[in-house]
Amino acid sequence: MAEKKKLDLERRAMPKQPPHIRRRNFREVAHGYTPELAIAEANRCILCKKPSCIEGCPVDIDIPAFVRRLAEGDFLGAIHKLKQTNCLPAVCGRVCPQETQCEEKCNLRKKNAPIAVGRLERFAADWEATQVQQQMPEMRPPTGKKVAVVGSGPAGVTVAGDLIKLGHKVVMYEALHEPGGVLTYGIPEFRLPKQIVRREIDYIRKLGVEVVCDYVVGRTKTLEQLLDRYDAMFLGTGAGLPWFLEIPGENLCGVYSANEYLTRMNLMRGFAYPKSSMPIKRHRRVAVFGGGNVAMDSARTAVRLGAEESYIIYRRSRLELPARIEEVENAEEEGVIFQFLTLPVRLIGDEDGWLKEVECLRMELGEPDASGRRKPVKIPGSEFRMPMDAVVVAIGNSPNPLIPRCTPDLMVNKNGTIFVSDVQTGKTSKDKVWAGGDVVTGAATVILAMGAGRAAARSMHEYLTGEKLAGTTSEVASS
Amino acid sequence: MFKIVKLQRMVPNIHLMEVDAPEVAEQVQPGQFVIVRAAEGGERIPLSVADWDRKAGTVTVVFMEVGASTGRLARLKAGDNIPTLAGPLGKPTAIASAGQVVCVAGCYGIASMFPIVRALHEAGAEVTVVLEARGSFLLYWEDRMRALAKRVFTITRDGSSGLRGHVSGLPEMLRQAGVAPSQVMVNGCTFLMSQTSKTLGGLGVPITVSLNPIMIDGTGMCGVCRVSVGGQMKFACVDGPDFDGREVDWKELLARRKQYLDEEAYLCHRASCARGV
Ligand SMILES: Cc1cc2nc3c(=O)[nH]c(=O)nc-3n(C[C@H](O)[C@H](O)[C@H](O)COP(=O)(O)OP(=O)(O)OC[C@H]3O[C@@H](n4cnc5c(N)ncnc54)[C@H](O)[C@@H]3O)c2cc1C
Ligand code: FES
Numbered sequence: 001m002a003e004k005k006k007l008d009l010e011r012r013a014m015p016k017q018p019p020h021i022r023r024r025n026f027r028e029v030a031h032g033y034t035p036e037l038a039i040a041e042a043n044r045c046i047l048c049k050k051p052s053c054i055e056g057c058p059v060d061i062d063i064p065a066f067v068r069r070l071a072e073g074d075f076l077g078a079i080h081k082l083k084q085t086n087c088l089p090a091v092c093g094r095v096c097p098q099e100t101q102c103e104e105k106c107n108l109r110k111k112n113a114p115i116a117v118g119r120l121e122r123f124a125a126d127w128e129a130t131q132v133q134q135q136m137p138e139m140r141p142p143t144g145k146k147v148a149v150v151g152s153g154p155a156g157v158t159v160a161g162d163l164i165k166l167g168h169k170v171v172m173y174e175a176l177h178e179p180g181g182v183l184t185y186g187i188p189e190f191r192l193p194k195q196i197v198r199r200e201i202d203y204i205r206k207l208g209v210e211v212v213c214d215y216v217v218g219r220t221k222t223l224e225q226l227l228d229r230y231d232a233m234f235l236g237t238g239a240g241l242p243w244f245l246e247i248p249g250e251n252l253c254g255v256y257s258a259n260e261y262l263t264r265m266n267l268m269r270g271f272a273y274p275k276s277s278m279p280i281k282r283h284r285r286v287a288v289f290g291g292g293n294v295a296m297d298s299a300r301t302a303v304r305l306g307a308e309e310s311y312i313i314y315r316r317s318r319l320e321l322p323a324r325i326e327e328v329e330n331a332e333e334e335g336v337i338f339q340f341l342t343l344p345v346r347l348i349g350d351e352d353g354w355l356k357e358v359e360c361l362r363m364e365l366g367e368p369d370a371s372g373r374r375k376p377v378k379i380p381g382s383e384f385r386m387p388m389d390a391v392v393v394a395i396g397n398s399p400n401p402l403i404p405r406c407t408p409d410l411m412v413n414k415n416g417t418i419f420v421s422d423v424q425t426g427k428t429s430k431d432k433v434w435a436g437g438d439v440v441t442g443a444a445t446v447i448l449a450m451g452a453g454r455a456a457a458r459s460m461h462e463y464l465t466g467e468k469l470a471g472t473t474s475e476v477a478s479s
Numbered sequence: 480m481f482k483i484v485k486l487q488r489m490v491p492n493i494h495l496m497e498v499d500a501p502e503v504a505e506q507v508q509p510g511q512f513v514i515v516r517a518a519e520g521g522e523r524i525p526l527s528v529a530d531w532d533r534k535a536g537t538v539t540v541v542f543m544e545v546g547a548s549t550g551r552l553a554r555l556k557a558g559d560n561i562p563t564l565a566g567p568l569g570k571p572t573a574i575a576s577a578g579q580v581v582c583v584a585g586c587y588g589i590a591s592m593f594p595i596v597r598a599l600h601e602a603g604a605e606v607t608v609v610l611e612a613r614g615s616f617l618l619y620w621e622d623r624m625r626a627l628a629k630r631v632f633t634i635t636r637d638g639s640s641g642l643r644g645h646v647s648g649l650p651e652m653l654r655q656a657g658v659a660p661s662q663v664m665v666n667g668c669t670f671l672m673s674q675t676s677k678t679l680g681g682l683g684v685p686i687t688v689s690l691n692p693i694m695i696d697g698t699g700m701c702g703v704c705r706v707s708v709g710g711q712m713k714f715a716c717v718d719g720p721d722f723d724g725r726e727v728d729w730k731e732l733l734a735r736r737k738q739y740l741d742e743e744a745y746l747c748h749r750a751s752c753a754r755g756v
Contacts, residue, residue, distance in 0.1 A: 175698050177516060177523070177563045185700075214514075214565035216698055220502050240700040244712065251707055251731055253738045260701035268695070269520065278522055279742030353734030400699050402717060 009113040012041040019333040023303050026189045026271050029330060035075075038123040042071035045115050048107050053117065056105035059451045061085045063102055063117055070120055078124045080135075086121075087161050088154060088450060090129065090196045091183060093122025095293075096447050097324045129199060139207070140167035145464045148173060148230040149209075150217045150403070153181020154446045155236030155437025157200060158453030159460070160209045166461050170208070171230075173215040178267060181238055182438075183446070185267040186259070188297050190304070191327070194266070218406040223433070232432050232460050235418060236453060239397040239438035245289065249347025250393070254283065254355035258294045258394035265301055280305065283390035287311040287358055289344055290394035291321040296328060298392040299336045310336050311386075315343045315363050315376045341365070341376060345383070347391060358388045399439045417442050425459035426452055434460055480560040484537055486553075489619045492544050493587060494553045495529070500564045501536030509594040510572025510689060510721055513540065514697045516563035517552040524548050525694040525716070527591030527666070528567060538564065541590030568697045569720045572687065576602040578661030581653065582628075583646065583675050585611035588667030589620055591689065595664060600627040607658050608632070609649065611671060615640035630656060646675050650682075660684055665724060669733055676724030688724035690715045692735055706732055 015031040016022070022029050033041065045067045053063045062081055069078035082089045098104075098118040106114035128134065145168045149156045152174040164170045178184050180197040205211055217226065217237075227233060242257035244250050264270040268278035286302035288295045291314035302310040312331070314321065317340045321328055332338070339360075346359040362382035365374040398416045411419040411429035418435040420426050426436040436452030438444055458469050485497040503513060512527045530539040544553045555561070572595050580599050584592035589610055599606050608628040612618050614637045624631050632652060633641030642648050653660065663686045665675045672688040679686055692704045692715050699717035706715050707728035713719060 175565065176696060177565070214563045215502070216565055216568065219566065219568055220506060240698070242700070242702045244702070246712075251705055251712065251728075251735065253734055257702040260695065260703045263695055263701050268522070273742070276520060279739040281739075281742070353731060402699060 007046070007108075007111070008044040009108070009111050011044075011113045011116055012037050012119075014116075014119050019335070022190065023334050026304055028193050029190050032126055033119055033123040035073075035123075035127075038070055038120060039073060041116050042067045042120055044108070044113075045071065046107065052105040052107065053102040053115070056102040058101065058445075058447045059085050059454065061102075061121075066124065067115060067117070067120060070124060075124060075127045076131075078120075079128045082121060082124055086447075086450065087158055087454075088200055088446070089121050090125035091154070091192065091200065092447055092450070093118050093120075093125055094192050094196075095187060095324075095445075097445065099325050101447075129196075134203070137165055137207070139165055142169070143167040143465060145169065145231045146171070146229070147460065147464075148226050148233045149236065150233065151175075151181060151236035151238055151437070151439070152179035152201070152211065153183065153236055153238050153437060153449060155238075155439075155449040155453040155456075156181070156234065157204060158450045159234045159236065159434075159436070159457045161204045161207065162454060162457035163460065164204065164207045164209050166457075166465075168461070168464060171210045171212060172204075173217050173226075174211065174213045175216040176267065177213050179211050179213060181236075185263045186294070186297070188262065188266055188301055189271075190300070191297065216402070218403040223403065223407045223410070223430070227432055230432075231464055232434070234426075234453070234456055234460065235403065235428070235433065235435040235439055236437045236449070237400060237403060237439045238449075239417075239443040240400045241398050241416070242393070243396045243398065244393055245344060245395060247344060247346055249349055249355070252347055252349040252355040253353050254281075254388075254390045255347060256390065256392050258288075258290070258298045258392050259397070261298050261392045262294075262301065265305075271305070281390065282306050285309045285311075285386075285388050286390045286392065287313050287344075287386065287388050288392045288394055289313050290396070291316065291323060292394065292396075293323045293327060294397075295392075295394035296323045296331050296336075298394050300327075300331050300334055302390070302392070303334050303336060311339055312336055313339045313342050313344055313358075313360065315341065316373065317341055317365060320373045343376070343378065344391075348385070355388060355391060357385045358391060359383060359385050397438075397443045399442070415442060423452075424455055426456035427459060480562060481564040483555055483557055483559050483561065485539075486556050486559075488553075489541065489590075490617050493541060493617070493619070494544065495539060495541050495590070496552070496555075497537050497539045498561065498564050499536060500538045503564060503566050504531045504533050504536045504538050507531050507538060507567040508571030509574065509598045510591075511567035511569050512591075512697070512720065513538065513564050513566030513568065514694070515540065515552065515561060515565075517548055517555065517561060519562050521551060521562075522548040523563065523695055523697070524552065525568070525691070525697055527587065527689065527691075527720075529590035529593055531594075538566075539590075541587050543587045565697065568716060570718075572598075572664070572689070572721050574598045574602050575604045575662055578604055579607065579658055580604045581607045581609065581658060581660040581663045581679075583609045583611065583649070583663065583665045583667070583671070585667035585671045586617075588665070588671070588689070589618070592664070592666040593620060593623055595666070596624060596627050605629050607653070607656070607660070609634060609646075609652075610641075611635075611646055611667065612640075613637065630658070632656075646671065646678055649675070649678055662687065665689070669729070669736060672724055673727070673729035673733070676727065676729070680725050686724040687721050688727065689720045690722060690727070690732065691720070692732060693738065706735075 066081040103114040270280035363376035369375040437449035526540040704715040709726040
């Protein structure tokens with residue numbers, strides 16, 4: 001039936017703000033596809049008999065099906081297909097590492113032109129947002145069961161959305177004054193406009209989820225106290241505890257954790273200072289330690305705040321950078337300076353406690369380590385100093401210990417993540433309590449958090465009603 | 480939204496605010512704090528809890544008007560709503576049930592010391608309260624303290640009440656009164672806490688201070704509140720706010736607290752311009 005199409009190997013680029021302009025504003029970098037571009041890109045899909053792209057998707061989105069609908073101009077059909085398995089397509093289309101997921105598995109990748117699945121996903125979601133009438137999903141009749149969701153990041157939002165549709169009453173608790181988790185306080189506006197996050201939260205509110213902010217579970221009420229009010233609970237509290245390098249000088253003024261730096265900017269709208277009341281400093285020379293998405297976000301934020309020099313200092317080489325390739329390229333275009341194979345060893349301050357210099361060591365790559373990446377080794381005697389006004393430490397996060405500390409019978413692993421007996425369900429060691437997302441996996445990705453939420457919601461529903469939902473549980477949680 | 484039940488000026492620059500927050504009121508313990516926002520879009524301000532009424536479901540804080548955000552808070556009135564009151568945060572103060580406890584307090588710390596004094600008294604410790612201020616016009620709640628404590632002393636810089644001078648006079652004052660402290664507790668500005676730790680450090684008893692670094696989330700997420708205690712990095716909002724003052728790196732804390740003075744001053748200036756002051 002499928003006539004043989006001529007291979008179109010021109011991956012359609014997404015229009016973007018030019019680097020010299022976007023360096024000076026916080027607006028979104030990419031404008032997204034126009035309908036024409038989306039249709040053209042979707043038409044490149046060769047509709048493989050055995051579509052391997054789906055294997056690459058942590059939540060098993062039926063990618064060929066939604067892409068085909070786009071190719072046919074059936075945008076509504078496309079977004080419905082997407083939403084069957086992904087409740088946050090506008091977010092995932094923007095922040096998922098597609099190059100190591102669906103797009104890596106795309107058969108056109110061998111020709112260096114994988115279908116731009118992420119851009120298409122984003123297009124479909126954005127298109128839906130412009131439609132006057134948002135379709136409301138089918139809602140099951142009330143079951144009379146009450147569920148508490150702790151944390152309002154992608155994991156929590158997914159659980160809340162799924163369980164409310166299944167007829168349970170859902171209350172979502174968030175410690176901060178705005179919901180959204182990392183999507184709100186961490187990922188910058190220029191990569192994920194906050195309006196999109198707000199839209200997703202508004203959507204689950206419209207479905208009936210009650211969102212309670214400024215509520216620190218473990219402190220405002222203990223888990224035990226909350227469990228008296230609910231039939232089940234989901235912990236999606238993320239990995240919010242910032243690591244430091246534990247080198248001398250990390251408490252100097254001008255040294256930030258990435259969480260602090262980004263929270264000041266995003267959650268507290270520091271970029272609008274002095275119109276907003278969150279004071280921020282406009283440092284001239286900024287060094288960011290780390291090589292992940294968080295580091296890129298910090299270095300690019302520094303550029304936008306007017307830094308003359310914004311550095312990424314990373315102890316491995318370019319090849320090992322864990323950040324999304326697209327964001328590394330964006331950072332380079334914006335003028336971020338990369339110092340690879342460099343390890344900060346000491347921060348040097350002045351009399352008044354302000355950072356002045358960063359002392360680093362050069363590294364070289366040695367034998368592969370447990371992660372399969374070549375291990376960086378110090379080059380003795382290679383110390384050098386860089387004058388610096390600010391340092392942002394972006395070397396990782398682990399789960400916040402607040403809830404485990406207040407809940408002795410909730411088992412945690414050595415690295416602080418919450419222990420779950422089965423990753424397919426997210427059931428914790430504590431009666432009536434499930435967990436998922438970064439709090440279980442350690443800092444990971446939005447899509448994995450969402451997938452874990454979905455798996456937990458199914459398990460919780462079965463626990464609450466005895467009903468096993470049809471369909472397969474996605475493999476998300478296991479990866 | 481949290482409704483303000485009462486907002487009044489106690490002494491110049493120091494205000495008391497009672498807020499309707501039943502979930503917090505039910506849970507709060509001495510030594511804990513809450514995070515308050517005066518308005519949407521406003522800063523998150525950490526404030527020690529000064530009192531609570533579990534039945535009425537209210538929480539009382541006492542704050543000093545120091546910057547744009549606290550200024551905004553001070554201009555609200557009973558009946559107004561504030562968007563955020565989150566807590567109770569931090570570990571509760573450990574309350575001794577015996578011994579002679581000396582509680583040194585100044586500024587807004589007088590208020591946050593009150594529930595500690597009450598708890599110590601109820602637990603059976605003998606409490607000596609020392610209130611410190613520039614002048615008697617800055618003292619408040621002396622009567623409340625007298626109702627609970629065995630002794631109440633005051634120290635004022637200008638001598639308008641009690642001993643004239645500073646906390647450096649404390650050791651002599653305690654000796655004369657025959658007080659041999661088994662523990663010292665200090666609430667107030669960083670200067671008072673650091674000076675008291677130095678002055679009484681030689682006694683060889685724990686000096687519990689309630690640290691007040693810059694905070695944002697108050698839940699251990701941002702690390703801006705980090706302090707060096709005994710050479711280790713601690714997050715004051717979750718590991719504290721109480722630490723032993725003998726182990727705190729005061730110089731670092733003072734520097735870190737001052738980081739945003741310029742920006743704060745600028746905001747205050749802007750805010751007063753807007754009000755035509
Ligand atoms: C700067 C940055 C950039 C990133 N970029 C990407 C990217 O490009 N692509 C990608 O896929 N992933 C990215 N990630 C990772 C991704 O954001 C996370 O994996 C994901 O958000 C985890 O979701 P979650 O629901 O588990 O937790 P979170 O999003 O962390 O949400 C947890 C929420 O729980 C709240 N909470 C915590 N404790 C309590 C408590 N006791 N009571 C009440 N509430 C509580 C927190 O305040 C928070 O709002 C990035 C992360 C950061 C920090
Ligand atoms: S205030 Fe952010 S970690 Fe303590």
